[in-house]
Amino acid sequence: MVRIVERLVPDELWELFQRVVPETPSRPQGGGRRRHGDREVLAAIVFVVTSGCGWQQLPSASFGPSGATAHRRFSEWSKAKVWAKLHLLLLDEPGAQGEPDWSRCAIDSVHMRALKEVLTGPNPGDRGKCGSKIHLITKRSILPVSVGISGANLRDSQAVLPFTKGIPPIRSRCGCRRREPGEAHAAKGCDYAHLRRWLRDGGIAHRVARKGVESSQRLGRHRWTVERTMAWLVGCRLLHRRYERRAEHFLAFTCIACTPICWRRLTK
Numbered sequence: 001m002v003r004i005v006e007r008l009v010p011d012e013l014w015e016l017f018q019r020v021v022p023e024t025p026s027r028p029q030g031g032g033r034r035r036h037g038d039r040e041v042l043a044a045i046v047f048v049v050t051s052g053c054g055w056q057q058l059p060s061a062s063f064g065p066s067g068a069t070a071h072r073r074f075s076e077w078s079k080a081k082v083w084a085k086l087h088l089l090l091l092d093e094p095g096a097q098g099e100p101d102w103s104r105c106a107i108d109s110v111h112m113r114a115l116k117e118v119l120t121g122p123n124p125g126d127r128g129k130c131g132s133k134i135h136l137i138t139k140r141s142i143l144p145v146s147v148g149i150s151g152a153n154l155r156d157s158q159a160v161l162p163f164t165k166g167i168p169p170i171r172s173r174c175g176c177r178r179r180e181p182g183e184a185h186a187a188k189g190c191d192y193a194h195l196r197r198w199l200r201d202g203g204i205a206h207r208v209a210r211k212g213v214e215s216s217q218r219l220g221r222h223r224w225t226v227e228r229t230m231a232w233l234v235g236c237r238l239l240h241r242r243y244e245r246r247a248e249h250f251l252a253f254t255c256i257a258c259t260p261i262c263w264r265r266l267t268k
Helices: 002-008 011-018 038-051 067-079 082-095 156-165 193-201 216-235 247-266
Strands: 105-113 130-139 144-151 183-186 205-208
Touching: 002 038, 011 038, 011 082, 038 067, 038 247, 067 082, 067 247, 082 247, 105 156, 105 216, 130 156, 130 216, 144 156, 144 247, 156 183, 156 193, 183 216, 193 205, 216 247
Parallel strands: 105 183, 183 205
Antiparallel strands: 105 130, 130 144
């Protein structure tokens, strides 16, 4: 049990997680069962996201907490916005060392099938079946800095503004926190005059493939970062198909899946 917990949650990552996890609630009346450690529960949650197994199929003999305990703790931490805080903390650590590279960013999205719940819609690429879409913005160093979900029928052009504004203020080596990239790369689905104007007014140089003028493959030398990150995210089986009905929980799953990517870049 110790080996798998340390493999999924290394010591350095556990130290960062302790800075954002809320304190353990006390029992004024005393008694009750011994509370499972947060590190073991975190490892169990990461295992569920990466393997795609259900909460009831979690091998408690390998982690300690049961599936019900892990899901309850996951709901508590999601309500406290622990995953968003951990994601920002993982971005601040390389930001203090001069990363991520703010010279350019790449914007992309990926579809998946989903149940008919919140933030779902007919997928035009899947014969109108219900689905969701994950939107992602990555820096030049492959770090995912902004992530969100929407219905599958939402156009990429409609998601550029809110998700670009949703980039958190990331710590830099000197000066104040920064959230605007120097250049934005996107596919032909974002080729609209108002988007180009909005990026230009915000001091962001745009590099969007023009419809009927140039091939979108020319941007592959810059957009491969977000495409690789998307492939890593889809590799987490829990994100391969959305079974989670609550949109905030599915967004939390996406943030948890981004944690190994940020950690891999931090320890590189």
